[in-house]
Amino acid sequence: MMDRRNFLKATGIGILAAGTSGTLLTACSTEKKKRSSGKLNLSFEPYDLKLRHAFNLAKNSRTHTPDVLVQLEYDGIIGYGESSMPPYLGETQVSVCKFLSSLDLSQFTDPFRLEEILDYVDSAAPDNRAAKASIDIALHDLLGKIMQQPWYKIWGLTPEKAPDTSFTIGIDTAEIVRQKIEEASPYNVIKIKMGLDNDKELVNIIRSVTDRPICVDANQGWDNKEKALEMIQWLSERNCLFVEQPMPKEKIDETAWIKERSPLPIIADEFLQRLPDVQRAYGVYDGINIKLMKSTGMHEAYKMVTLARALNMKLMVGCMTETSCAVTAAAQLSPLMDWADLDGNLLISNDRFDGIKIVNGQVKIPDRPGIGVIPV
Known part of the structure; x- marks a missing residue:
């Protein structure tokens, strides 16, 4: 897996300005964003999945799959999510990180407004299904932990x-x-x-x-x-x-x-x-x-x-x-x-x-x- 500096350079995402304070946040940083009580806080990092065997299909073959790991935090509770990107989905670590960087989930102070949150995520850009799935999974994990119950x-x-x-x-x-x-x-x-x-x-x-x-x-x-x-x-x-x-x-x-x-x-x-x-x-x-x-x-x-x-x-x-x-x-x-x-x-x-x-x-x-x- 490429290191953080080379990944940012290769993707062209670079550094994004966040808010009026001029605080700089990397688009795909492994560092957690500053947590504030009562708001949803999103962080994520690229990760390469290494296959035990080459994965051979009718139309392609690969030895790894690009992935992005997601965390969604609320009042100290963390929900985990993931975006996996086999080639035919048309998404990449670059596109997923760019999409996730465009979201402002800190506007939501009640994680139980699941429909509202996911409607916002879905309307942020067309397609990007795997990127959206990472937020959905992390939100479900977070809510289940708050309720102290598994989703089944x-x-x-x-x-x-x-x-x-x-x-x-x-x-x-x-x-x-x-x-x-x-x-x-x-x-x-x-x-x-x-x-x-x-x-x-x-x-x-x-x-x-x-x-x-x-x-x-x-x-x-x-x-x-x-x-x-x-x-x-x-x-x-x-x-x-x-x-x-x-x-x-x-x-x-x-x-x-x-x-x-x-x-x-x-x-x-x-x-x-x-x-x-x-x-x-x-x-x-x-x-x-x-x-x-x-x-x-x-x-x-x-x-x-x-x-x-x-x-x-x-x-x-x-x-x-x-x-x-x-x-x-x-x-x-x-x-x-x-x-x-x-x-x-x-x-x-x-x-x-x-x-x-x-x-x-x-x-x-x-x-x-x-x-x-x-x-x-």
Whole structure:
């Protein structure tokens, strides 16, 4: 990770003037802003997530993920949040820090005005979904700590109903795939990244060493609807639970055609961002994969769950490559889900938090206030 001086120089954000006193604040400083009682105080810092293995998808590969860690303080209580930025989101540490620097959360003296605060954050600039999610997560963590309750209890959920999580295996060589299968032995469901010419070979390698259920994420990698349907039918005979985003998100009619004929549920991923997309997905997909970095956080994610259930759609909660901060925040929603893919923290070697646990393959939500994480 680049040091603070080089980061500021490279980003061009530099130093911002704050207020009329001429006090200078760096845009991405690890130093805390001066705390004043009865106001929300925001601080944040860039952080690079180091992957244990190269993360290979149908359209790209990477060995790290840029991230920004956030703290929101009120009367000495700190809420933690996070913004993770895989390439396809279109956000960077520069854009996230610039967005966060533009906010004046000190104007809010009551953190329980959640709708008002998040409306302000959402209206500050278009897009910036991961940046907005970091504020949302930190605010939920703060409020839960003030109430001294975890969010699954505030929402009235039963943690024992949380599903098993899948463990993701990217596109790789046969030797590395077998190694990853061995690492995934504690998990009851394996998630496979597909979208290349050797998809069947990858499944056959996995099936040579385990018969555990699999789920497939094509990441928009299949361009032909007939071939996509043929692959889905082939997968249905090999203990596959569902297929995520088989076609490019723009191919709505083709995806609907597949859904009508598919023996497996078709789940929206890249197609789905925020609440209005749930209605758009209805009739095209059987279900949706909700990720906090796309939905702008927990508040809107909960609304998406409510709407999707009203439409009788399947539900999945997922994540990006993230620390346990954002993954544990997403886990608060897991008792509402049919499936979970909450392994982003397990894919990195430099986690900064203790939070979600996986016990016998199942998501276990910490019984701690807020989102349930502790800095380590």
